[in-house]
Amino acid sequence: MKRVLVSSFDMEVGGVERSLVSMLNNFDYDKHQVDLMLYSHSGEFMNLLNKHAHLLDEVRAYKTFRLTIGDTIKRGEVMLASARLLAKCKAAWNKSPETGYKQMQYMWKYSLPFLPKADKEYDIAISYLWPHYFIAYKVKAKQKIAWIHTDFSTVDTDVEMDLAMWDQFNHIVAVSDGCRASFITKYPSLAKKVLVIENITSPELVTNLAAENEENLMKRDHRFKIITVARFSYAKGIDQAINALKLLKDKGVRDIAWYVVGYGGDQAELEKLVASHGLHDSFIFLGKKTNPYPYMKEADLYVQPSRYEGKAVTVGEAQILGKPVVITNYPTAESQVTHGVNGYICELSVQGIAxxxxxxxxxxxxxxxxxxxxKNTDYRNTEELKKLYTIM
Incomplete structure (x- = not known):
């Protein structure tokens, strides 16, 4: 039986976390002994974890990556707090609209000397969420595999640091053909390492959860209803959605409402934008939902206004529920939607979304x-795991 380690940050509500749950639920536990390393045992999806995957104890040092610098100091982890502060200062010089990626890289780089190594050796170690420094530098394994869920050609990272980290892995798994193509555009020297394994989807689970009789105000709203499920970040483009709705209202479209299931650090700014456009009664934040599917079910249209994606899990789930979807034309869009057939790809701009x-x-x-x-498409794809077993 092969010893496998899978690592990720936590189980907060999100597409990557949902795909991890699906992968673990469909894993072959007859042939693999699986340990799961979560840096923080937090998030609404914790209770969805498969019991066959052995959840390792939290490690105090890694837990700090989900804490503020102040709370890290209070826990006595002064060196890790200093590393975080140094990373934040260095990333602040970055002129990109989203500095988070480089800050994460620097945080790991400066923290590495103060982080403990894994105390077991594995046959296979899988890092499910970038940045992959824990598996790359703190785990001993015969084979290492890293997952990529985003379009790396559009995000600002320290390429030299990235290449050194990717060099520690035998294989890199992209969640779509477009995701792979965009990755090797940025890192052409890694092309031979990258293969595609799509996110595992369970149509039965999505359909059953959508049927739950959860009371929600969308049921009482008789307007044309749009829904988006996403974290509130620059990448997901919720600000573009708000501005697009303003354009539609200015055009005279009155009987339309846009609901958003999600959460994130940008919420206060987004709420201010909604208020400035006078859209408080038609752009509605529903908050964090462990089960977003009853809300999807009530919608007339699913819209993904993202600036970039690897492969949006929520778009596939909306398609499972038979919802027409509109997604922006980010570089990997055609990996998920065939324009005019199973969805609509619009120009990546506020006007294009509108x-x-x-x-x-x-x-x-x-x-x-x-x-x-x-509705007539079978989105079941558990066979994708066979690709993983092949390289393992």
């Missing part, structure tokens, strides 16, 4: 056609 929504809002025939195609 135009895409307006076309489907006014074209019921197109909405029905896309919905029918989605």
């Amino acid at each position: 135009d895409g929504i307006y076309e489907l809002y006014t074209n019921e025939l197109m909405r029905r056609s896309i919905s029918t195609r989605c």
